[in-house]
Amino acid sequence: MVSGLVSRSLSRVREMVANATGRNGEPTEKQLDRIRRQLRECAESRGGEVSTRLRAARLADTYLKLDDAGRQAFLRIIALEFGPDPQRVAKAHDAYQAAVGTPRQWDAEAQMRAAMRSSRIRILTQFNAIPQGVKFLVDLRADLLRYLEHDKELKALDRELEARLTAWFDVGFLELQRLTWNSPAALLEKIVQYEAVHAIQSWKDLKNRLGSDRRCYAFFHPRMPLEPLIFVEVALLQDLADNVQKLLDENAPVADAERANTAIFYSISATQEGLRGVSFGNFLLKRVVDDLQRDFPRLQTFATLSPIPGLVRWASRNPKDVMAAFSEADWKRLATAGIDGPESPRLAQILAGNPEWATDPALVRALRDPLLRATAAYLLEAKRDKEPLDPVARFHLGNGARVERLNWLADTSEKGLGQAWGVMVNYLYDPERIVDNVGAFVEEGRIDAAAGVKRLARR
């Protein structure tokens, strides 16, 4: 079964191992052979499943002690040496095709599936025996995804592992938990670490985000108990929020949640790189909306206050589309604010995300209209394949939301100004339109947007 390719691959494994550095990280060729032998034992379950699992646990431990080069070598062995046997597959496939249209088709299909079954997933599953087994495999996939960027031969392994993780992290197994100030400190510490949208500055900031007019929900897997998979932070308000700094102000008075009519999802963070491609974010929002409606029957509006992470990047690559958003009137106003035209180097810097303009009231006024227009164009028209270019837009529009409102100077942090000129967007989840929106979005790529936003984009 060791074809020419495999032996070439293995020599590359050895090479990588030879080049690898780090704390007792690089397996020698001898160690590699030992690993290979152990993997084979795992694959064959020699000595019974129980003892195999125990030995697999030791192998998992070995993996954890390897450095990146060693781990990649380890994973390549699994990927390249424990796949299906092409000849067996060919035979099963022949039988299958011959059976199509006859009553034997379904048995033949089952046989072909058996031939396709590789030992890779059998090996990986056995690692599940260690105490934090599920987390181990999720982290292993995160490694794998990194190596995969430059090593396409790992792809079959990645796809098998992704399929297994998709089965394990089926949304039916996930538990929705509300996080509060009574949650374990070790768990809240993870929220601080994982928050990817608006960094949490301190425990005081965190406590503020868990106040009586706030909610924080996370999905958990029963075997990763203190590890939130994805979490959302919600503010209960009287109106659509238009500024995130106001929302996060620790000194702002606590609102009366009982009187709120609007729930703003102002931060959603997925935490496990190793679960890329395993989707549950949309279920999280659905479950959270259900929970909020039960607790606060007055809530009528569910919307986000979202960043637009790709805006400035897009602008730098599509200067013409940006310029098209500037009218004659805009240029006049800009001239009085010290920007003398499209070629102005200062304007270039502004468009590239340099935040200094935000403290100049004249510039703030003059830039408002054209930049909001450019933003609307970006959100509604910039596509990758048929989907929105902006990843956050892709997520919410794919879930059936609509682009409700753009907010000027809504995130004046350096990050906010740097990635999106401080603009933020409210995506609105209108229960009556969600299903239609998802349908139109998936089938025709159509985006639902409020009239005001469409008007901006049209200019």
Add this chain to the structure above:
Amino acid sequence: MVSGLVSRSLSRVREMVANATGRNGEPTEKQLDRIRRQLRECAESRGGEVSTRLRAARLADTYLKLDDAGRQAFLRIIALEFGPDPQRVAKAHDAYQAAVGTPRQWDAEAQMRAAMRSSRIRILTQFNAIPQGVKFLVDLRADLLRYLEHDKELKALDRELEARLTAWFDVGFLELQRLTWNSPAALLEKIVQYEAVHAIQSWKDLKNRLGSDRRCYAFFHPRMPLEPLIFVEVALLQDLADNVQKLLDENAPVADAERANTAIFYSISATQEGLRGVSFGNFLLKRVVDDLQRDFPRLQTFATLSPIPGLVRWASRNPKDVMAAFSEADWKRLATAGIDGPESPRLAQILAGNPEWATDPALVRALRDPLLRATAAYLLEAKRDKEPLDPVARFHLGNGARVERLNWLADTSEKGLGQAWGVMVNYLYDPERIVDNVGAFVEEGRIDAAAGVKRLARR
């Protein structure tokens, strides 16, 4: 994609539906079309995954209301109409075989897996959205296995579902729980229902089995909280147990568990027909042994007191092997007890499981040696493929146990006399031999047995 076979199959579905009886069970052709349409929507996730799951829940509800004929029709639709597309598979297979031995092999493998991916599992997984979703699917598989006996076309679906359940019920996800008299009554009631080896007569009998010199452990899945998957009952004793009625005597004094040196596993029951082929029994024993050793450091011997469910059935099919166990001396002793030779109709009845002899002391004495010999021969020599014919023997020997001792008149219940002439066997789990035993058993079919048992078999 609707090949000739499929349309034939469908007409059979309609026919079955037409023949079906039962409470509002049989879907009409019209209903069937509606089901088909709904299944298609599930498969395509039209309108987004969230709303698809909701609709799937309604479909699951439909399934529950169908009678057997309706359910079979339902499953056939999934099995036959939502499989992979043979042409797409053929194309992907060609590309794969062409890529073997090149760096493209692994990507091509991933592509072929994608082509093999059917919508069946996607549909079934979506049923996981209902509150008791996992249990629903386990029960659906139990249905499927019943229909499969006469309808081989369901096989591909069954294999896909088995693979998914194997992933979901990976032992790493199962929780070991000790059941006590403090466990929920609803849970203990299930133990009463599921006990498959020695029926539990009453709540008093149950309480006795949970006394301080007893232990009961079960595996649970985090999403089936009050549903034991498999459970084992243990007695803590000073010696190997040789009689199950004594063990279960409610009036026997409670032993001092602290002084016990022997743990007897006297009943193991798997409860979910729908998890056939998904193994975790061996892990249960391993985990229980660990737990007992921690609690009772004096324990040295771990053994079963097991039934021999296939003995009488085997004897009736292999009369010569049984007769070979009778020596001249045996025949003499039997003659004085009223059995005048191999042709005796009374002997025939005894061998067939008629229990009346057990109250006749002379017969009990005379039958002891030959029947124990026949039993030893059955356990050590009767095979199916290379494995022991007896299912309980298969389980324990496959886990690395050895045949330690045969016990005469060890189960004098009607069931015990009827299936195994009242004989029971102790399988011994010796930690030092388990790994070797599993190896020898798996590779060579070799069975470990105590000298005394081997000697019996040799005659």
Add this chain to the structure above:
Amino acid sequence: MVSGLVSRSLSRVREMVANATGRNGEPTEKQLDRIRRQLRECAESRGGEVSTRLRAARLADTYLKLDDAGRQAFLRIIALEFGPDPQRVAKAHDAYQAAVGTPRQWDAEAQMRAAMRSSRIRILTQFNAIPQGVKFLVDLRADLLRYLEHDKELKALDRELEARLTAWFDVGFLELQRLTWNSPAALLEKIVQYEAVHAIQSWKDLKNRLGSDRRCYAFFHPRMPLEPLIFVEVALLQDLADNVQKLLDENAPVADAERANTAIFYSISATQEGLRGVSFGNFLLKRVVDDLQRDFPRLQTFATLSPIPGLVRWASRNPKDVMAAFSEADWKRLATAGIDGPESPRLAQILAGNPEWATDPALVRALRDPLLRATAAYLLEAKRDKEPLDPVARFHLGNGARVERLNWLADTSEKGLGQAWGVMVNYLYDPERIVDNVGAFVEEGRIDAAAGVKRLARR
């Protein structure tokens, strides 16, 4: 301090001990001296509180091993030898009375309290150190109450212990729990044992009482976790229940609790004899009503279906009051049913609780009116001091309920016919009248009753 009385008492202790029988139960005089010495050590906390508690635990253990005579001797030692010092009390009292009306009064009061403080409670409290300490003391009080019936010298000890238990079992510390079929079997078994009103026949009967149209609530103390202190069984119905056998029929269909408008408290049982005088039953009903109203907003009527345990006993002692309930018309109807007048021996037997009449339709019809009249008279007019003679009436009327309706042939069990001619009563808890009813009842002994019941009583 050992006055003549005490030495007399002690000789009685020795005598009791000498007479006592039972498994290693009776302490000898020597043992008694040892116990006395140990009690003194407990009282003085010699060697620090921590080690005193440990020794107290051993003393508690000694108590448990004594038989009744031994225990009574043990308690007498505590009662008679560890009370306050009368001379110290006298001195403190003089100082107190001298200080009354001056600012020193309050300090002098505190000093007198200190003089009154006995070592008895200090000793008993230390028994709290054993694992089931609270339960131990509750059971010890049950012993004490039994001995107290014939040994009034234990009264001071009993009152001190009652005061301490009253503090410990303050309703603010009790936890309301709903019991369901998912509750621990060990707990449900206690419900079976403790049910004092309508005996639970089997686990099936119990499961029926925990069905979806039933509720069972109990109060627990945080340190007696599996020990219900008092529990109530509730049926959710469409109407006032009029028959308890119907209510408990295991074969009756389960009602739809969501549509119920009436909650019937059909059984209330206090379980701990040792908590006599510590009241929480009224709080239980209040809490249960709150809980039910939250879960079932349609509920409008909260009532009991209660036994009348003292009716037949009262009738036997007050024959004139019973006879007054029989009208001329009644006697005529009775004559046709075979009872020829007030002197009829058969009537005497019926009134004494002999149940045989209940199967004779003519008698059932003829007795209905006069016996319901006698019952109404008993409930509304028979008093002990100013309170109703019937203990169940005393409880509910003291809680503010009213006598709503009498039910003929409502409990046809032997017990029901024997204690109350099968009559049961609905006490109604009308939230709008409870406070007024309690006031009128406590201050004037006035009983609230429906017009129909009053009318019956008037005849």
Add this chain to the structure above:
Amino acid sequence: MVSGLVSRSLSRVREMVANATGRNGEPTEKQLDRIRRQLRECAESRGGEVSTRLRAARLADTYLKLDDAGRQAFLRIIALEFGPDPQRVAKAHDAYQAAVGTPRQWDAEAQMRAAMRSSRIRILTQFNAIPQGVKFLVDLRADLLRYLEHDKELKALDRELEARLTAWFDVGFLELQRLTWNSPAALLEKIVQYEAVHAIQSWKDLKNRLGSDRRCYAFFHPRMPLEPLIFVEVALLQDLADNVQKLLDENAPVADAERANTAIFYSISATQEGLRGVSFGNFLLKRVVDDLQRDFPRLQTFATLSPIPGLVRWASRNPKDVMAAFSEADWKRLATAGIDGPESPRLAQILAGNPEWATDPALVRALRDPLLRATAAYLLEAKRDKEPLDPVARFHLGNGARVERLNWLADTSEKGLGQAWGVMVNYLYDPERIVDNVGAFVEEGRIDAAAGVKRLARR
């Protein structure tokens, strides 16, 4: 019952109320009358206990809204107007004394207790009905203790409340919990607030104190779930700790707890001012030692690293005793370090707690011996009544510990230098000596100390 004293007291109440300031804090005379009426209703349970509790809850709410003057007035009403009736007490006392020595003594004692029973505690107990009732009463007692300093007429009330809290907070009801980084953040935040010995600087500092080589235990009451009553912080080490800054260094490597032989209790904080006089600290240490011994069988030494909070205060009041600790040799060494004799103003400042000397190596060397001698003298000889003057010494020596070692420059924080010249002491808990030590301490005031410390004190 309203004697002259009471009316005088009431006018003082009104006066206080008139002077009081604060947010709607001061009750007017009218409000006061309303409060009085409500208290009377509580005391009499008019309308039944259930509705009384509900009204008491409103009264508790009223209390919380009052300012200090109002609360004191409120408590004075309870203290002065709801006490026992002196005439009834006198009568019961006469009967009691007459019965002494007769069998009626014990009943008469019970009657006198009944006469002494005041309505105060009945009122206060009813406040237990509010959700955080126990915490409310503990905080109310903290108020009471503050007012009591200047208002001795509250003493009787305080003693009754203390007795009730002593019953409620019996150590048998308290739960020992280990606090870890997995404990609720809201609970850990309280630890930060309540730490009274070595202030916790940050969440990072806190996390360090909960590391794998640390333990933190607290006692909880079942009705105050997130409120630690007292907690102790423990370090697991290889030796007696001699410096608290080292112990708390966040950058120190984590030790291997498995190999530790010494447990150092380096901080013990009681948190509830309102539980003054209710002791459980000694039980906490006992329970923690038990728990640690179970988890770490290698532990042999249990000791504290304790502050000496009263040392500098004592030194300032007893200059002669301090001077006696300085030898000729000391004065010489001090002279070279710039301190020219007993009259040196700089020395006076040092002895008064001015920390500047600690950075001058010559002074540090020269002061070591005399100050350690003075410290030893303080710990072993300075008394209040027969007990050690130092409160921390009083606690540990009363629990049976011994003074094991003094540590120079063990706490160089400003607080440590200011209160005890940076000296700390190890109190050793030697299981074999605890009982004897408690006995000797309680009965003779004898203090156990290591030879080295005694030698220091002798000079």
